[in-house]
Amino acid sequence: GAVVSQHPSWVICKSGTSVKIECRSLDFQATTMFWYRQFPKQSLMLMATSNEGSKATYEQGVEKDKFLINHASLTLSTLTVTSAHPEDSSFYICSARRNDRGRGYTFGSGTRLTVV
Amino acid sequence: GQQVMQIPQYQHVQEGEDFTTYCNSSTTLSNIQWYKQRPGGHPVFLIQLVKSGEVKKQKRLTFQFGEAKKNSSLHITATQTTDVGTYVCGGGSNYKLTFGKGTLLTVNP
Secondary structure, three states, X not given: OOOEEEEOOEEEEOOOOOEEEEEEEOOOOOOEEEEEEEXXXXXXXXXXXXXXXXXXXXXXXXXXOOEEEEEEEOOEEEEEEOOOOHHHOEEEEEEEOXXXXXXXXXXXXXXXXXEO | OOOEEEEOOEXXXXXXXXXXXXXXXXXXXXXXXXXXXXXXXXXXXXEEEOOOOOEEEEOOEEEXXXXXXXXXXXXXXXXXXXXXXXXXXXXXXXOOEEEOOOEEEEEXX
8 A cells, every 4th residue: 555656767859848747645645745856975955845746845945937736636646847947857756744643754666857 | 954975875785784874864853763774675674663762673783773763874784685775764754854965885705
């Protein structure tokens, strides 16, 4: 149980274009999902907290107009990287947590974005 | 803001040797979670510690939460090649985790 599916697993796009990444909780409802970014040999950095039916909460330094988050249902959150630039190339990963105590967070398989 | 430091950054051991990674937070944590991340993969949840001084075991893995709830350790006894990966700790509130950079463990067979 507690499966999170993330799509696509990798994407290459041209500078200036937008990329949408989907995160789905397959067997549970997630009112809250989290989006992280990880650069090579760096730690997971929380970008934003996605809240179903309301605006996402962004971490300091993360541009909300550049990283658009939509959490329209209890099982789907999307992250759109708008007007992507090469410096946005990174590993983006989402996570969600079931309400069961002690289960921890379930992570999606991640999306490797390369902007050329 | 909250910072979580993890040491060492890298550890290379011979198969059969023990391994320990340490996690230290700048603030008191409500809980700490440990994950294993294989190269190019995503973190996989291992365990959560909540109580001060708590110790939990999973086969050859022993997890400990400090009395002050600001540090934690993961100890692997008699490492195997399947233990290879990055062990990452995450601390914080129930709804927000701050992750350490992780300790990359490599095992020489």
